[in-house]
Amino acid sequence: MMLTWVEIKDGVLLALSAISANKFRGGLTILGVMVGVGSVIGMASVVSGLDRAMADEIDSMGSNTILVEKYPFNTDYHDLSDEERNRADITVGEALAIKENCPHVDAVAAQNHWMKRGGNDVKYMNRKGGNQAYIMGTWPDFLKVTNSSLAAGRFLSDLDVQFRRMVCVLGFDLAQALFMEEDPVGKEIRVNGNRFEVIGVLAKQQSNFGDSRDNNKVIIPLSAHEKLHPWDEALTLWVRADSYENMEIAKDEIVSALRKYRRVPFNKPNNFALETQDNLKDFTGNITKWIYIITIIITSVGLMVGGIGVMNIMLVSVTERTREIGVRKAIGARRSNIILQFLTEAMTLSGTGGVIGVIGGVLLALVVNGLLLKFPLSISLFWVVVGFVVSVSVGLVSGVYPAVKAAMLDPIEALRYE
Secondary structure (H helix, E strand, O other): OOOOHHHHHHHHHHHHHHHHHOHHHHHHHHHHHHHHHHHHHHHHHHHHHHHHHHHHHHHOOOOOEEEEEOOOOOOOHHHOOHHHHOOOOOOHHHHHHHHHHOOOEEEEEEEEOOOOEOOOOEEEOOEEOOOOOEEEEEOOOHHHHOOOOEEEEOOOOHHHHHOOOOEEEEOHHHHHHHHOOOOOOOOEEEEOOEEEEEEEEEOOOOOOOOOOHHHHEEEEEHHHHHHHOOOOOOEEEEEEEOOHHHHHHHHHHHHHHHHHHOOOOOOOOOOOEEEEHHHHHHHHHHHHHHHHHHHHHHHHHHHHHHHHHHHHHHHHHHHHOHHHHHHHHHOOOOHHHHHHHHHHHHHHHHHHHHHHHHHHHHHHHHHHHHHHOOOOOOOOHHHHHHHHHHHHHHHHHHHHHHHHHHHOOOHHHHHHOO
16 A cells, blocks of 8 residues: 555654654664765765875876887786796887887987986085985986976077086975075086086975975986996887877877887887886776775764664564554554654664765865875765665665564564563
């Protein structure tokens, strides 16, 4: 038999009055659901913020940047075949081949693959640059390819590279540590005992993961790096296509130029790797996808516990109100009325917890993403809606058994209950 609107309204009011009569018990039940929903929304928002932060870091490379390396960046060396392990390093020859044979490439910067991070002795007079400085050799186009800018002075020039000049460009924080309020341009510093003239300072680099390490680098001409570290010939190439629309054309030109230079037979695969912004986003997206799944599974345990709490409280409520149920049945209440009463009570409890949990989850995301981790704020309306719907559904599922149990009570036996 279909329920009328009046019956539904009366059932809702009766359920709300029952909850109001047991405020403390109802509050504890609401708390359980609130913690579960808040955890799910909060953690989903934090992971979403992490995803956006990683995407922003990749976007900072530039949308038309291509990296050329010996292996894909996420390769585990132990998983490589013998042929892959024996690949030749990327060298200056490959960089020149790209520069000369790829018309849709407008900038190429070779960078020494091995960079000593930490432990470098960088000094100006009696001041030290700390132990986080690292040394990098590259070409003049590095500034263009990486979308970097200068705070002072100039960047490396072709003449600096050609004549192996002992000049350097400092990261912003390193320059501040060494020179404080002084103008660093034209001053001489010592890098691991070698004298370098400072010709420029990079603008401060921002990062979603704390201070960017670029703020502590010492950039020198690649030729000067080769002179000081002749054993370090392996390079990473930063290549920029002339436009994002021509990325695929530029990649084809690079592959063709490198296969020809490295003499790869037509029936053999490439013995080098190209990485683009999209490749990196796919890789990081797969990581955050699994973090999402694991996080949701773990935090969903809280919702399950909240559902158990709702069912437990509703079973207690049925027992306590057995005589009331008998009276209602004796004066004409149908089973559907009793089921509606207890289902509405269970859903009201869990729905209230869901609303408070949504608010708590959003606040948690604001605190963690905005204040602690400094990730972009990312609160998904999808998860807010899912959190509330799931909380109401938890009440519905948890309330079914107690509601049916109440509806099946024999009115005569219920009236005798003390």
